[in-house]
Amino acid sequence: MLMTLSHQRGKSEYIYFVITVAAIALLLCLPKVLSIYGVTLLTEIFIYSIFSMSLNLLIGYLGYTSLGHATFFAVGGYALALLASKAGIQNFFFCVAATLMVGAAFGLLLGLITMTVSGIYFLMITLATGQAFWAAVWSWRSFTGGDDGLSGISRPMLVAFGHRWPFSNEITFYYLIFIFFILCLSLMYLIVKSPFGCALLGIRNNEMRMRALGYNTWRYKYLCYVMAGMFGSLAGALKVYQDCFINASSASITQSGLVLLMVVIGGARVFLGPVIGAFLIQIIANIVSSYTEYWSTMMGVALILSVMFFPEGIAGYAVRKVNPSTPRHK
Amino acid sequence: MFTPELLATIVLNGFSFSMLLFLLAAGLELMLGVMSIINLAHGSFYMVGAYVGIITVKSTGSFLLGLLAGMAIGALLGVLTERFFFSRIPKHLQQVLLTFGIVYILADVCKSVWGGNPIGISAPNILAGSIAIGTMLFPLYRLFIVLIGSLIAVALWLFQEKTLLGAVIRAGVDDKEMVSGFGINIKMLNTVVFASGSLLAGLAGVIGSPILFVYPRVSWDILILSMMVVVIGGMGSLRGALIGSVIIGLTDSLAKFFIPSAATVLTFSVMVVFLILRPFGIFGTSKPR
Numbered sequence: 001m002l003m004t005l006s007h008q009r010g011k012s013e014y015i016y017f018v019i020t021v022a023a024i025a026l027l028l029c030l031p032k033v034l035s036i037y038g039v040t041l042l043t044e045i046f047i048y049s050i051f052s053m054s055l056n057l058l059i060g061y062l063g064y065t066s067l068g069h070a071t072f073f074a075v076g077g078y079a080l081a082l083l084a085s086k087a088g089i090q091n092f093f094f095c096v097a098a099t100l101m102v103g104a105a106f107g108l109l110l111g112l113i114t115m116t117v118s119g120i121y122f123l124m125i126t127l128a129t130g131q132a133f134w135a136a137v138w139s140w141r142s143f144t145g146g147d148d149g150l151s152g153i154s155r156p157m158l159v160a161f162g163h164r165w166p167f168s169n170e171i172t173f174y175y176l177i178f179i180f181f182i183l184c185l186s187l188m189y190l191i192v193k194s195p196f197g198c199a200l201l202g203i204r205n206n207e208m209r210m211r212a213l214g215y216n217t218w219r220y221k222y223l224c225y226v227m228a229g230m231f232g233s234l235a236g237a238l239k240v241y242q243d244c245f246i247n248a249s250s251a252s253i254t255q256s257g258l259v260l261l262m263v264v265i266g267g268a269r270v271f272l273g274p275v276i277g278a279f280l281i282q283i284i285a286n287i288v289s290s291y292t293e294y295w296s297t298m299m300g301v302a303l304i305l306s307v308m309f310f311p312e313g314i315a316g317y318a319v320r321k322v323n324p325s326t327p328r329h330k
Numbered sequence: 331m332f333t334p335e336l337l338a339t340i341v342l343n344g345f346s347f348s349m350l351l352f353l354l355a356a357g358l359e360l361m362l363g364v365m366s367i368i369n370l371a372h373g374s375f376y377m378v379g380a381y382v383g384i385i386t387v388k389s390t391g392s393f394l395l396g397l398l399a400g401m402a403i404g405a406l407l408g409v410l411t412e413r414f415f416f417s418r419i420p421k422h423l424q425q426v427l428l429t430f431g432i433v434y435i436l437a438d439v440c441k442s443v444w445g446g447n448p449i450g451i452s453a454p455n456i457l458a459g460s461i462a463i464g465t466m467l468f469p470l471y472r473l474f475i476v477l478i479g480s481l482i483a484v485a486l487w488l489f490q491e492k493t494l495l496g497a498v499i500r501a502g503v504d505d506k507e508m509v510s511g512f513g514i515n516i517k518m519l520n521t522v523v524f525a526s527g528s529l530l531a532g533l534a535g536v537i538g539s540p541i542l543f544v545y546p547r548v549s550w551d552i553l554i555l556s557m558m559v560v561v562i563g564g565m566g567s568l569r570g571a572l573i574g575s576v577i578i579g580l581t582d583s584l585a586k587f588f589i590p591s592a593a594t595v596l597t598f599s600v601m602v603v604f605l606i607l608r609p610f611g612i613f614g615t616s617k618p619r
Contacts, residue, residue: 132598139591300434
């Protein structure tokens with residue numbers, strides 16, 4: 001399905017396959033050697049990877065930069081938090097499915113507003129919608145808990161195959177999130193490699209031409225936005241499961257900026273770029289925040305340096321080093 | 331109880347806020363029109379201008395010096411940003427990301443120098459107090475803001491319509507390549523535009539400090555509002571900035587009075603309505619950028 005081992009495919013496909021398998025094996029074994037702190041950190045990285053990959057559907061593949069993606073993160077997070085704590089629903093599958101539905105609903109609604117414009121206007125409108133949503137979440141204390149947030153959410157309880165699987169143990173939770181990580185990445189890989197994904201790339205490069213070719217570009221853009229929203233909401237929900245807590249900062253511009261930074265630093269034009277970005281940013285964040293409270297400055301400097309010296313991101317830079325003839329996109 | 335006095339006060343508050351927004355939006359609009367960048371750091375320039383202005387006023391006791399300081403720091407930041415960064419980064423998206431980075435840095439700088447608590451100053455003595463018009467009492471400072479804003483609006487309009495540089499700027503908004511083709515130094519133009527916009531932002535910061543508190547997060551709050559103005563008014567149009575800021579300012583003031591907890595959402599809804607009806611703003615053109 002993913003890759004054939006036929007020599008006609010070329011050596012690089014085979015190498016990627018081997019690397020992928022090795023990486024998966026490594027990640028499966030890591031909890032044995034890492035401390036609980038390391039396991040938690042890695043879990044967080046997986047969750048943020050899903051989040052940044054979802055944003056990259058918009059940025060890297062559709063070419064639309066969103067400054068309000070935290071909205072979906074918060075939507076998913078709050079949907080889960082409210083279901084689990086206020087509605088008291090413990091069924092894991094139901095909660096996740098419901099979160100996806102809510103995320104899709106938000107995407108469908110917001111997309112109607114945001115997908116009417118492009119480029120700079122899209123940037124502005126996502127920023128504005130993101131801030132408006134944050135303001136609503138922050139003010140609606142009775143529903144969301146505002147700045148104090150909602151707490152007391154318990155880890156998922158999976159009831160499957162006649163067995164109860166509690167995930168309060170960090171290591172078992174790690175494996176659960178890892179499954180989601182692999183699932184989401186595989187799903188996104190299928191999406192971007194499909195004709196749909198190719199159409200997105202076409203729209204990014206030259207929308208006029210796609211329309212001339214007969215594509216209903218608005219539909220593609222809209223769908224892409226909804227998908228990005230659904231994955232983003234899933235990430236938000238998983239984060240709530242990890243922290244057992246959520247507050248208004250999940251919807252803030254800082255959160256939108258963080259995920260944007262991950263995509264930009266990692267590389268928007270490489271499939272796994274955002275994962276690398278998430279990894280780097282989380283590592284740096286955890287190290288930096290133990291030394292100084294000026295995390296904002298670090299982020300700003302990282303963003304500026306990345307924009308000036310690594311416009312294609314770390315992954316983009318690496319890919320270019322390996323294969324200098326990689327086409328430069330617009 | 332809803333009286334004419336109350337309405338007049340709300341309207342005056344709205345107008346004075348509109349004038350502040352206009353100062354910001356005019357600069358933002360100019361940068362958008364000529365350089366096609368959204369300067370996300372515009373709100374940060376407002377914030378730094380406000381902080382510097384407040385400190386100047388507190389240490390020298392002169393409001394005028396505070397105003398000048400705010401303008402100077404705004405212009406300085408604008409020139410530095412444009413010269414050191416923008417001129418080295420050709421692509422628009424990356425310039426926008428860069429301004430994002432600047433916001434982060436400036437927020438921390440201000441937090442470390444001045445602390446995270448909101449600060450403000452009281453209006454200067456000659457402008458403090460209220461004035462009676464008819465039977466109603468209005469705060470003098472708010473009237474001052476409306477006056478200054480209107481004067482600057484007129485000055486900007488005159489500059490844009492009647493001076494050579496203004497004509498060049500208008501031409502730059504319409505067709506940058508052509509302007510360059512005429513032999514005009516587009517790089518210098520960019521710097522001038524950026525510096526002027528930032529100067530206005532810094533000025534707005536100082537003017538606004540007696541009525542709005544300044545805190546490290548204010549950069550985003552004020553930026554969103556200015557952007558709403560630009561979206562409603564249209565890119566590159568001074569008239570648009572004025573009309574848009576009046577709309578947003580009044581909406582915000584009315585909303586804060588009637589439903590304070592949902593004020594931002596209401597203001598945002600107004601913007602959404604405009605976007606649906608007229609995506610490019612009242613005075614904007616649908617030229618692709």
